[in-house]
Amino acid sequence: VLGSEDDPDSVISRQLAYWKEALAGLPDVLDLPADRPRPAVASYRGERVSWRLPEDTHTAVITLARECGASVFMVLQAALAALYTRLGAGTDIPIGTGVAGRTDEALDDLVGFFVNTLVLRTDTSGDPTFRELVERVKEADLSAFAHQDVPFERMVELLNPERSLARHPLFQTLLTLQNTPEPDLNLPGVTSSAVEVDSGQAKFDLLLDLRETLDDEGRPAGIEGEIEFARDLYNAASVRVLAERLGRVLEQVTADSEQRLTGLRILSEEEAERQLTVWGRGEAAAPPTDLVRAFAGRAARTPDAVAVVSGDRE
Incomplete structure (x- = not known):
């Protein structure tokens, strides 16, 4: 169906050309606040x-999604990109997602795993209103979904980003939203149920695995799920x-979609109060000029504090 890459008019050639242009200049890594520096491996x-x-x-x-002619997923993606920008990750936000890979109705009832991974690039530059950001997300996502057949591994080969054992290529956050009916598995004499299994592993820095829930009358009952994270970070x-x-x-954005990203309140009232009344007290000390002075200054301020721990020794 996709044809050959040797044929410039084939489906695969056109899709590869799209991704090469769409992801040109993509940042290698998002600089999000973390608890620890990224390890080499x-x-x-x-x-x-x-x-x-x-x-x-x-x-x-x-x-809001209906008013914008967008999907719930697109609103969530726009909100996540807006948050990342406000946290200092820049204005070029790549987020990965999974697609079912069943673009032909003939595949609907076929048993098999066709899932592919896409990179959705969000441009938050220019301090747009949230409604404008959703429009950008919608345009970019629809184009990406129209070119979803290229296997992710082939996309990585084509774009050839800087390889690293420290992170996932092209994106480090994956966002998924399950909003299809739960399948029923009916077998004679067998009762089945789904069981969540925590593998204790993380493929990405962050994986937001979300699902829409409905009440007995089909009304929205909340979006819930899990956020899987890399313990390295x-x-x-x-x-x-x-x-x-x-x-x-x-x-905030569902209450006022014309709000600009710089106007979003990221901190809770408690966090804002702590920054203003606790962290903001006094004058900032001049930074030390080298490690020796920094160590000496810390030792002078807290002479009884533990400096080094090695096994059971302090």
Whole structure:
């Protein structure tokens, strides 16, 4: 179906040309705040925290998506990109996602795994309103979905980004949203149920694995899921703060979609109060000029503190 890459008019050649242009100049890594510096080689140790968006905000997200002619996924992606920009990751935000890979109806009832990974690039430059950002996301996503047949591995070969054992190529955050009916597995004499399994691993820095829920009457009952994170970089407490901030952004933009990104309130009231009244007290000390002076200054301020721990020795 895709044809040969030797044929410039084939489907695969046209799609490869699209991705080469669409992802040109993509940042190698997003510079997000983390608890620890990125190691030279990723350990892939992971953990998960739960996240939930309440039903009223879920309803507001659906309403905004319909007004913009977009999907719920696109609104979530725009909110995540806006949050990343406000956290200092820049204005060129690549986010990965999975697609079912069943673009032909003949595949609907076929057993098999056709999932592919796409890179969705979000431009947050120019301080757009959130509604404008959703429009940008919609345009970019529809183009990406129209060229979704190129296997991700082939895309990496084509773009040939700087390879590193420390991170995933092309993107480090994956966002998925499940909003299809739960399948029923009916076998004679067998009762089946889904069981969540935590592997203790993480392929990406952050994986937001979300799903829409409905009540018995089919009304929005909230968006929930898990955020899987790399323990090399993050602590669970920091990821929970990130999740809270995403919910805070969604609450604000669904209440006023004409709000510009710079006007979004990222911090909670407690965080803002702490920065103003605790961290803001006194004058900042001049930074030391070298490591020896920094160590000496710290030892002078806290002479009884533990400096080094090695096994059971301090």
